[in-house]
Amino acid sequence: MKNKNKNKTGNSLLKVSTVWLVLIIAIVGVFLLSVMLGSSRLSLEQIFNVFLGKGTKSEYAIVMTLRVPRAVLAIIVGGCLSVAGSLLQAVMKNPLADPGSIGVSAGASTAAITILLLFPNLTYSVPLFAFAGAALACVLIYLMAWKGGVDPVRIILSGVAINSVLGGYNAFLQLQNSDNLQGVLSFMNGSFSGSMWQEVKVMGIYAVVGLVASFACIKNANALQLGDEMAKNLGVRVNLSRIALSAVSAFLAAATVSQVGMIGFVGLVAPHISRMLVGSDYKVLLPTSLLTGSAMVLLADTVGRSVWPGTEIPVGVMMSVFGGPFFLYMLRKRGNFNGA
Amino acid sequence: MELKANDLQIGYGEHVVVDDMNLNIMRDKITTIIGPNGSGKSTVLKAVTRLIKYQKGNVILNGQNILSMKPKELARTIGVLPQLHSAPSDFRVKELVSYGRMPYQKAFSGKSAEDERIVQWAMEATGTWQFRDKSIYEISGGESQRVWIATVLAQKPEILFLDEPTTYLDISHQLETMNLVKKLNRETGIGVVMVLHDITQAMEVSDHVIVIKNGRKYAEGKPEDVITSKMMWDVYNVECDIVPMPGREKPLIAFKQIV
Ligand SMILES: Nc1ncnc2c1ncn2[C@@H]1O[C@H](COP(=O)(O)OP(=O)(O)O)[C@@H](O)[C@H]1O
Ligand SMILES: [Mg+2]
Numbered sequence: 001m002k003n004k005n006k007n008k009t010g011n012s013l014l015k016v017s018t019v020w021l022v023l024i025i026a027i028v029g030v031f032l033l034s035v036m037l038g039s040s041r042l043s044l045e046q047i048f049n050v051f052l053g054k055g056t057k058s059e060y061a062i063v064m065t066l067r068v069p070r071a072v073l074a075i076i077v078g079g080c081l082s083v084a085g086s087l088l089q090a091v092m093k094n095p096l097a098d099p100g101s102i103g104v105s106a107g108a109s110t111a112a113i114t115i116l117l118l119f120p121n122l123t124y125s126v127p128l129f130a131f132a133g134a135a136l137a138c139v140l141i142y143l144m145a146w147k148g149g150v151d152p153v154r155i156i157l158s159g160v161a162i163n164s165v166l167g168g169y170n171a172f173l174q175l176q177n178s179d180n181l182q183g184v185l186s187f188m189n190g191s192f193s194g195s196m197w198q199e200v201k202v203m204g205i206y207a208v209v210g211l212v213a214s215f216a217c218i219k220n221a222n223a224l225q226l227g228d229e230m231a232k233n234l235g236v237r238v239n240l241s242r243i244a245l246s247a248v249s250a251f252l253a254a255a256t257v258s259q260v261g262m263i264g265f266v267g268l269v270a271p272h273i274s275r276m277l278v279g280s281d282y283k284v285l286l287p288t289s290l291l292t293g294s295a296m297v298l299l300a301d302t303v304g305r306s307v308w309p310g311t312e313i314p315v316g317v318m319m320s321v322f323g324g325p326f327f328l329y330m331l332r333k334r335g336n337f338n339g340a
Numbered sequence: 341m342e343l344k345a346n347d348l349q350i351g352y353g354e355h356v357v358v359d360d361m362n363l364n365i366m367r368d369k370i371t372t373i374i375g376p377n378g379s380g381k382s383t384v385l386k387a388v389t390r391l392i393k394y395q396k397g398n399v400i401l402n403g404q405n406i407l408s409m410k411p412k413e414l415a416r417t418i419g420v421l422p423q424l425h426s427a428p429s430d431f432r433v434k435e436l437v438s439y440g441r442m443p444y445q446k447a448f449s450g451k452s453a454e455d456e457r458i459v460q461w462a463m464e465a466t467g468t469w470q471f472r473d474k475s476i477y478e479i480s481g482g483e484s485q486r487v488w489i490a491t492v493l494a495q496k497p498e499i500l501f502l503d504e505p506t507t508y509l510d511i512s513h514q515l516e517t518m519n520l521v522k523k524l525n526r527e528t529g530i531g532v533v534m535v536l537h538d539i540t541q542a543m544e545v546s547d548h549v550i551v552i553k554n555g556r557k558y559a560e561g562k563p564e565d566v567i568t569s570k571m572m573w574d575v576y577n578v579e580c581d582i583v584p585m586p587g588r589e590k591p592l593i594a595f596k597q598i599v
Contacts, residue, residue: 148393216447223442229391229422233492235415235443280428281435 016284019277023291027075027298034074034302035067039309070195074301074315075294076207077192077256078266082293083214084252085267086274086286090221091245092152095275098267099253101159102246105264106166107137108257109188113170116183123183127202127258130187134254137162142243149239155246190261191314192301199259206255213248214286221245221282263297263316265323270296273330342366342402343388343418343499349396350380350387356395357383358555367498367531370521372542372563374535375552376576381535382423384552385503389420415443419497421488423504423535427476433487434472437463440494462494465528466520482513486520493524499531500524507537514538518545543567543590551575564591 036042040062049055050063081099088097099105111133115122122129142150144158174181186193220241223231228238253267270293271285277292278284297315300322304313348361358380365371365388373381386392388399390406399406406414419440427436440462441455451459463469466486471479476487485505492500502521506514522545525532536542542549542563549566551558553575559566572578572593579596 219442219445219447223439225428226436226439227422227425229386229420230425232391232411233389233415233420233422234439234495235410235412237411279430281431 016278016288019288020291023288023295026295027291030295030298030302031071031075034071034298035063037302037306038062038067065196069197069200070192070301071298073195073200073203073260074192074298076200076203077260077263078270078293078295078297079290080203080207080210080252080256080293081263081266081297082270082274082289083211083286084249084256085293086271086282086289087214087217087221087245087249088267089271090224090282091242091249092156093224094152094156095272096268097156099249100163100264100267101156102250103137103141103159103162103166104134104250104253104257105262106163106170108134108254109262110137110166110170112187112261113173113184116187117173117177117180126187131254131258134250134257137166138246138250138254142246150242152242186314187261188316189314190257190263190316191312192260193305193312193314195260203255203259206252206259210248210252210255211290214252217241217245217248218282218286221286225280261314261316263319265319265327266293266297269319269323269327269330272327276330344400345384345388345397346400347397348384348387348394348399350383350392350394356555358387358552360556361397362557363388363550365499365531365533366548368525368529369547370525370532370534370545371548371550372534372536372546373550373552374537374539374542375558379552380555381552382503383555385420385501385533385535386422389418389501390414391420391422412443415495415497417497418499418501419492419495420501421492421503421505423507425488429475429477431476432472433468433474433476433479434459434463436476436487437468437472437490437494440491443495458496459494462490465493465524466490480513481509482516485509485513485517489517489520489524493530497530499533502532502534504535504537506541514541521545539567539572540593543593567593 032044032047035047036044042059042062046055046059047063050059055063085098088099088102089095091097092101108130111129112126115126115129141155141158141162144162145151145154147154174184220236223234223236224238224241226234231238231241256263271289274285274288274292278288297319300318301315304315304318307313343363343365345361345363348358349356350358350361361384363384373384375381383392387394390399401409401414401417437459438451438455441451441459444455460469463472466489468483468487468490471483476484479487489502489505505521506517509517518541521532521534524530546563548560549563550560551566551571558575559571567582569580569582572580581594581596582591583594584591
């Protein structure tokens with residue numbers, strides 16, 4: 001009996017390292033797979049030759065300018081989205097919170113749709129506007145929710161209101177321009193198609209900044225799980241923590257939206273799986289979320305572009321189609337939100 | 341060491357709940373706040389510990405206004421166990437108690453040897469060390485209450501505030517918790533301020549009792565002086581006799597009927 005309890009709750013170093021090791025191996029494995037697969041299939045040997053500088057020119061072009069940057073971008077974006085979701089779940093004390101609930105997706109898509117449909121000559125700066133739109137929507141939601149402090153329920157409710165208004169505006173614009181939706185559709189269904197080292201660089205900088213900030217928030221995220229009053233008792237500035245955590249989360253999510261468009265479900269499913277694997281201590285949960293998110297998005301993109309030769313299923317579509325059922329399966333299997 | 345509240349007025353929005361509240365909490369003493377449901381006991385406890393804002397007056401801790409103290413500084417001086425608290429179900433006992441050391445840590449700093457030592461001390465003092473590796477949902481209500489007290493104790497506060505620490509416990513766990521509070525007070529000299537519903541227990545363990553009725557202080561003083569049948573009638577609408585009992589230090593409370 002004692003032993004059984006230990007297994008259920010014990011979050012030993014061994015267990016955590018095993019989980020991390022498995023996730024890292026999975027990421028490396030899928031990474032290699034994703035570099036191998038594509039319109040011209042490469043063998044492992046060919047790939048390693050390229051890495052060692054011994055490949056042919058065309059192999060080098062395929063590996064280093066097409067497939068590797070795309071896979072690396074998927075890894076970074078997945079990790080960022082998942083960390084963003086984990087942080088927001090601490091802010092809201094709700095496992096169903098994700099960056100969409102504080103307006104990141106609606107704000108970014110409003111800005112992007114407006115630019116793409118009304119000011120097409122500014123198309124090259126869609127990332128910038130999407131980022132700004134996400135940030136603005138998020139600030140607006142927090143301003144509306146503020147009443148001597150930020151309460152999770154008020155954030156969620158004002159998020160619903162703002163999301164609904166922006167959603168209506170977006171739908172109207174799209175209806176008015178229904179013959180010109182190509183760009184909008186590819187933005188709304190995030191995709192890594194055509195990703196280059198340039199995007200990897202930009203996203204990499206965003207990710208380093210956002211992730212360092214996230215890891216600085218770990219203790220506050222943990223304390224919020226003990227309830228607002230207990231957190232205050234422990235010397236935590238509860239309102240400030242909520243705002244800081246939300247800002248970091250919004251920053252990470254907005255950065256990904258600006259670079260690759262909208263990818264749903266990662267911020268919800270990846271943290272949830274991580275919670276079931278290692279529990280709710282953010283010291284362990286946050287790094288696990290990072291790895292789970294990376295593995296998940298990389299897998300979704302790899303499958304999405306190789307399962308149906310000749311067509312690419314955008315990663316956003318893959319995540320929605322497979323993320324939803326997978327989430328339901330996990331819920332039914334484990335039946336609780338608090339993990340382990 | 342003392343905590344003074346002067347002319348506090350506390351409310352939620354427009355609604356004033358507590359008024360003209362003056363308190364003088366001494367270190368080394370067990371102070372108990374009693375009063376009917378909704379009379380404002382928790383509100384007072386939260387205001388003097390800065391969990392909620394007050395509208396008028398001030399709270400002075402060791403000669404310093406609590407509003408001018410840094411949150412962590414305050415958390416190293418007073419510890420509050422709120423009435424409602426919860427933790428994720430996979431948290432283990434020792435992990436939870438370790439949170440009591442947060443006021444002493446920086447964002448990236450880990451647990452120091454000192455933190456480890458104090459966590460163990462707090463857990464031994466509350467008799468929770470032996471189930472340090474269990475999940476907080478695998479232990480009984482009384483054990484869980486002791487774990488939460490250990491968490492607050494690990495803050496090394498000079499005064500411990502407990503809001504209804506016994507309310508959801510059966511009688512044996514209630515007594516266990518009261519014994520713990522008394523032992524901590526006697527052995528470590530920590531001041532205790534708690535809200536209790538059980539008048540008999542308030543009589544037994546307190547050095548000082550404060551009675552609150554409708555958000556105002558009705559009376560305060562030694563338990564024998566404050567807990568009288570007149571007070572019980574005025575505050576709770578309950579008829580009772582307070583009967584001295586041979587061989588016992590404190591009198592007993594014998595209820596007649598509830599009108
Ligand atoms: N968060 C709150 N918002 C509004 N009113 C509250 C809040 N908390 C308590 N009150 C009101 O303040 C009064 C005193 O409550 P409380 O201090 O919790 O009483 P007690 O702890 O003595 O039972 C009650 O009338 C209660 O309805
Ligand atoms: Mg109360």
